[in-house]
Amino acid sequence: MNLSHILNREAEQAFAAAGIEGAPVVLQPAKNPEFGDFQINGVMGAAKQRKQNPRELAQKVADALAGSSVLASAEVAGPGFINLRLSPQFLADQVHGALQSSRLNVAQAAAPQTVVIDYSSPNLAKEMHVGHLRSSIIGDSIARVLRHLGHTVIAQNHVGDWGTQFGMLVAYLVEQQAQNEHFELADLEQFYRNAKVRFDEDPAFADTAREYVVKLQGGDEAVLALWRQFVAMSLKHAQNVYDRLGVLLKPEDVAGESKYNNDLQPVVDELLASGLAVDDGGTKVVFLDEFKNKDGDPAAFIIQKQGGGFLYATTDLACVRYRVRQLKADRIIYVVDTRQSLHFAQLFAASRKAGWLPENVQAEFIGFGTMMGKDGKPFKTRSGDTVKLVELLDEAVERATALVQEKNPELDGQTAARIARAVGIGAVKYADLSKNRTSDYIFDWDNMLSFEGNTAPYLQYAYTRVQSVLKKAGQWDAAAQPVLTEPLECQLAAELLKFEDVLQTVADSAYPHYLAAYLYQVASLFSRFYEACPILKAEGSARNTRLQLAALTGQTLQTGLGLLGIDTLEVM
Ligand code: ARG
Numbered sequence: 357m358n359l360s361h362i363l364n365r366e367a368e369q370a371f372a373a374a375g376i377e378g379a380p381v382v383l384q385p386a387k388n389p390e391f392g393d394f395q396i397n398g399v400m401g402a403a404k405q406r407k408q409n410p411r412e413l414a415q416k417v418a419d420a421l422a423g424s425s426v427l428a429s430a431e432v433a434g435p436g437f438i439n440l441r442l443s444p445q446f447l448a449d450q451v452h453g454a455l456q457s458s459r460l461n462v463a464q465a466a467a468p469q470t471v472v473i474d475y476s477s478p479n480l481a482k483e484m485h486v487g488h489l490r491s492s493i494i495g496d497s498i499a500r501v502l503r504h505l506g507h508t509v510i511a512q513n514h515v516g517d518w519g520t521q522f523g524m525l526v527a528y529l530v531e532q533q534a535q536n537e538h539f540e541l542a543d544l545e546q547f548y549r550n551a552k553v554r555f556d557e558d559p560a561f562a563d564t565a566r567e568y569v570v571k572l573q574g575g576d577e578a579v580l581a582l583w584r585q586f587v588a589m590s591l592k593h594a595q596n597v598y599d600r601l602g603v604l605l606k607p608e609d610v611a612g613e614s615k616y617n618n619d620l621q622p623v624v625d626e627l628l629a630s631g632l633a634v635d636d637g638g639t640k641v642v643f644l645d646e647f648k649n650k651d652g653d654p655a656a657f658i659i660q661k662q663g664g665g666f667l668y669a670t671t672d673l674a675c676v677r678y679r680v681r682q683l684k685a686d687r688i689i690y691v692v693d694t695r696q697s698l699h700f701a702q703l704f705a706a707s708r709k710a711g712w713l714p715e716n717v718q719a720e721f722i723g724f725g726t727m728m729g730k731d732g733k734p735f736k737t738r739s740g741d742t743v744k745l746v747e748l749l750d751e752a753v754e755r756a757t758a759l760v761q762e763k764n765p766e767l768d769g770q771t772a773a774r775i776a777r778a779v780g781i782g783a784v785k786y787a788d789l790s791k792n793r794t795s796d797y798i799f800d801w802d803n804m805l806s807f808e809g810n811t812a813p814y815l816q817y818a819y820t821r822v823q824s825v826l827k828k829a830g831q832w833d834a835a836a837q838p839v840l841t842e843p844l845e846c847q848l849a850a851e852l853l854k855f856e857d858v859l860q861t862v863a864d865s866a867y868p869h870y871l872a873a874y875l876y877q878v879a880s881l882f883s884r885f886y887e888a889c890p891i892l893k894a895e896g897s898a899r900n901t902r903l904q905l906a907a908l909t910g911q912t913l914q915t916g917l918g919l920l921g922i923d924t925l926e927v928m
Contacts, residue, residue, distance in 0.1 A: 358856040366424050367396050374416035376402045392439035393850040400436045410436030444840040447849040451838050455904055460911055462856045464506030469686035472510045472679045473499050476605055479516030480590040481525060483544040484597050485742040486735050490724045493785050493921060494793055495691035496603045497868040500919045505863050510683050513605055517587050517612035523569030524555050526582045541589035597745050601781060602921050619674035620666040624659055632709055638662040642706045657702045672703050677712040687718040689866060694723030694794060722866045725796035735799050749781060755805055756780030778923040779813055786812035789920050790872035810876045812922055815913060818879035819924045822910035825891055829903050838901040844885040845905060851881050852908050868920060875916045882909045
């Protein structure tokens with residue numbers, strides 16, 4: 357059972373003993389560890405409702421808590437908070453249990469769900485750029501946490517592989533292959549630009565491109581084969597980025613827009629037949645009363661254009677239906693730029709009305725803000741172009757290499773390269789994942805690669821330091837009963853035991869920065885503990901207990917960073 361469950365149960369019993377029924381206890385981690393490990397904030401509300409003195413009522417609850425074996429103290433403070441401090445015996449037992457468990461005491465979900473996560477999802481007509489970083493890594497860490505908690509995660513990379521640009525791209529591919537038999541797609545961005553130039557300057561080429569679009573949509577095998585070739589080349593680029601980033605997406609997770617092509621007309625027909633969609637002067641529209649346009653009329657969710665063409669929305673409707681019916685999703689998570697929030701709100705509303713998204717299936721738009729340059733504008737190259745993701749990762753590793761060489765010049769080349777990779781890529785990912793995803797953030801190399809502050813290098817280094825202490829320790833007993841005496845031992849233990857609660861919060865809210873903030877707290881607390889409580893110089897059970905705390909710290913940092921998709925190192 358996790359820590360907050362145990363404490364909630366204790367608090368509820370104490371509320372009952374104090375004569376408070378049906379009021380929430382409102383248990384929270386303490387704001388300031390000086391005063392306790394947790395606090396109960398629910399007494400004030402309960403007192404107000406019952407017209408009782410809050411401090412007196414709080415004292416009754418605190419008295420009832422006094423007998424708890426879990427707590428060392430329960431003290432009334434301020435207008436009626438109760439500060440709780442966990443008992444050293446309880447903490448020691450829990451640390452002992454966590455060290456014995458292969459999962460650091462993190463339980464598997466009692467009711468595992470099938471969770472579909474739509475993430476990364478780049479358009480294949482373009483090379484992956486920094487705009488794709490956030491969806492890829494935020495989605496990936498949510499997927500990792502949910503899997504870790506025992507849910508079945510189905511990753512869906514909803515790539516943009518369909519639409520009119522593909523006629524042009526295939527036409528250009530044919531031209532290139534005619535000139536060079538062994539044509540390789542080296543630079544997708546350049547390829548796209550060249551194709552566009554050809555399209556604009558040569559009417560014959562433009563005609564061919566348009567012809568290909570019609571043939572593609574008509575299912576012409578020859579053109580489809582060419583299209584598949586192009587898509588395969590483009591996906592190879594994306595896969596290369598995922599592998600370098602340590603994002604778990606695999607080729608089999610690709611379920612792009614083209615997959616739903618045959619479902620689009622049926623989707624429109626079904627919505628028309630049920631009366632949910634109407635013909636509005638040739639355009640097929642679902643009017644949604646709960647969304648108003650700027651004139652105050654119901655917003656129009658367009659599902660088919662006048663000429664018969666389908667839209668992004670049509671594909672997403674077909675896709676929701678597929679995820680519910682075929683993939684049997686209990687929960688669907690879309691990790692997409694926050695600028696698409698209205699599209700998804702309308703998509704969910706229309707899908708619910710159509711009966712394709714039943715009430716018992718959760719659908720969540722997990723939006724994120726923009727990555728900004730130091731100038732406060734969207735991150736660009738000096739010449740104002742979008743930054744390719746591959747180039748960003750190259751630069752990260754390059755910068756980390758310089759850093760590693762400076763810090764540790766005697767490392768052999770191979771080890772240095774491995775460390776630089778973990779630090780460089782880790783820094784980029786952590787800088788992003790440690791921020792509240794809904795806000796924009798400033799991309800700053802110096803900050804993210806610093807060994808001080810809330811950064812990947814700081815946490816990776818903290819892990820390495822723990823490992824080096826453990827290595828120097830020689831013989832010690834992980835299975836012995838720990839004995840906690842010092843305040844910082846207790847504080848560190850209490851923090852380590854919050855791991856499961858934090859993972860649960862991330863799983864529920866899909867905000868990875870809660871995990872990052874927690875790991876930073878653990879690392880900072882470990883470093884204070886390390887200063888205050890010598891480990892290797894201590895003797896007897898104190899030495900062993902401190903080594904146990906160090907080991908649990910190391911395991912928590914490693915598992916936690918791993919769930920953010922960040923590697924740890926034994927030396928650095
Ligand atoms: N390809 C889209 C883009 O780059 C993102 C797709 C998100 N997923 C979805 N089901 N619409 O903007």
